[in-house]
Amino acid sequence: KAGVTQTPRYLIKTRGQQVTLSCSPISGHRSVSWYQQTPGQGLQFLFEYFSETQRNKGNFPGRFSGRQFSNSRSEMNVSTLELGDSALYLCASSLDQAGGLTDTQYFGPGTRLTVL
Amino acid sequence: TQLLEQSPQFLSIQEGENLTVYCNSSSVFSSLQWYRQEPGEGPVLLVTVVTGGEVKKLKRLTFQFGDARKDSSLHITAAQPGDTGLYLCAGQGGSEKLVFGKGTKLTVNP
Numbered sequence: 001k002a003g004v005t006q007t008p009r010y011l012i013k014t015r016g017q018q019v020t021l022s023c024s025p026i027s028g029h030r031s032v033s034w035y036q037q038t039p040g041q042g043l044q045f046l047f048e049y050f051s052e053t054q055r056n057k058g059n060f061p062g063r064f065s066g067r068q069f070s071n072s073r074s075e076m077n078v079s080t081l082e083l084g085d086s087a088l089y090l091c092a093s094s095l096d097q098a099g100g101l102t103d104t105q106y107f108g109p110g111t112r113l114t115v116l
Numbered sequence: 117t118q119l120l121e122q123s124p125q126f127l128s129i130q131e132g133e134n135l136t137v138y139c140n141s142s143s144v145f146s147s148l149q150w151y152r153q154e155p156g157e158g159p160v161l162l163v164t165v166v167t168g169g170e171v172k173k174l175k176r177l178t179f180q181f182g183d184a185r186k187d188s189s190l191h192i193t194a195a196q197p198g199d200t201g202l203y204l205c206a207g208q209g210g211s212e213k214l215v216f217g218k219g220t221k222l223t224v225n226p
Contacts, residue, residue, distance in 0.1 A: 004158070033213045033214075035214075035216075041218070042204075042216055042217065042218035042219055043159075043204065043206075043216035043219075044216070045213055045214060045215070045216075048213045056213055090158050090159075092158070092213075104161055104164070105161070105213070105214065106161075107151075107158030107159050107160070108158050109156065109157050109158050110157075110158055
């Protein structure tokens, strides 16, 4: 089975621009979550999508948004980029069997976003 | 907001030494997971602990979940250079899918 794939792997943008990142989950996985990883704050939860609906949301401003398609693929969008948005953006997918406590998340390699 | 404090933040040891990484919180978690992340890759799950007081062993790695389900530890015996990486603990229990600690960057020198 192919793992979680994320595109692009690297991205350079300038302040004020917007960006869209893509995530393809493992086949059969219905839940997709997004995380931001920075050296200072570590890994922080952005949001989770399940069956094309946002199910959980972290503490990020409205500039960060996402969506999930019927095939479970997901995209996240960041508008009006700021220097502080430079980070590794990780996507994770899981089977989400009845939202079980031990639902294992499988992470993709991430998209490294640099905002100049 | 639930927080997880990991210590130490950095650890550099010689091959063959033992080490322990700690993960503490004032909140109760329904489960706690340990991940290892290498440069250029996403985190990879090592173990999930669910029951207070639970101990799990994975070869040279021993994971323990505190009785009150607020803390956990990872102990590595006879560390090897291949153990080098960023070790992350993550708790599941609130509205966020997973709450992560900031990680422990381990370097094992040959």
